[in-house]
């Protein structure tokens with residue numbers, strides 16, 4: 001067992017992403033964890049991430065959170081499917097081939113954002129991840145991401 005996040009196990013060369021890289025000091029540095037079959041990530045928007053009108057969260061950042069949490073979930077799911085626990089070997093890096101976002105309701109600022117992902121399919125290097133983004137116990141956005149594992153030699 002570990003209380004470290006998925007992103008803490010990215011190899012250094014893959015740890016500079018604006019959304020999820022632990023080595024990017026100006027980045028969001030999101031953290032994702034298993035909660036049974038789901039993965040979870042909690043994040044509170046900085047006040048300057050305002051969207052189209054005051055009091056609501058910027059949709060581009062909503063997409064980024066879903067994207068990066070999905071990528072981390074794919075990496076952790078691949079490790080688990082291969083029979084390893086977090087920390088037993090470095091995570092493989094998955095990149096986004098496709099990302100579809102549905103914005104269902106406005107997302108308020110100043111509230112904890114709760115992201116939850118499930119793996120829909122694992123097929124060789126491709127993993128499909130479904131994610132909900134909630135605030136104040138209501139789903140505000142949904143995403144479906146197709147993540148592809150980078151070949152080891154890239």
Ligand SMILES: CCCCCCCCCCCC(=O)SCCNC(=O)CCNC(=O)[C@H](O)C(C)(C)COP(=O)(O)OP(=O)(O)OC[C@H]1O[C@@H](n2cnc3c(N)ncnc32)[C@H](O)[C@@H]1OP(=O)(O)O
Pocket residue numbers: 013017095096097098123124125126146148150154
């Ligand atoms: C050391 C430093 C390294 C550095 C490398 C760093 C790369 C940039 C990473 C930046 C991190 C991000 O910001 S990620 C967000 C931005 N994303 C990117 O920049 C990724 C750019 N795209 C790519 O590099 C490439 O297109 C890949 C790796 C995603 C896929 O190319 P590939 O490796 O040739 O894979 P390919 O065989 O074509 O596809 C594998 C499976 O995925 C499916 N697939 C592929 N693309 C799609 C798609 N758009 N929509 C649906 N499905 C797709 C295929 O049908 C296939 O499924 P099946 O037939 O098997 O069922």
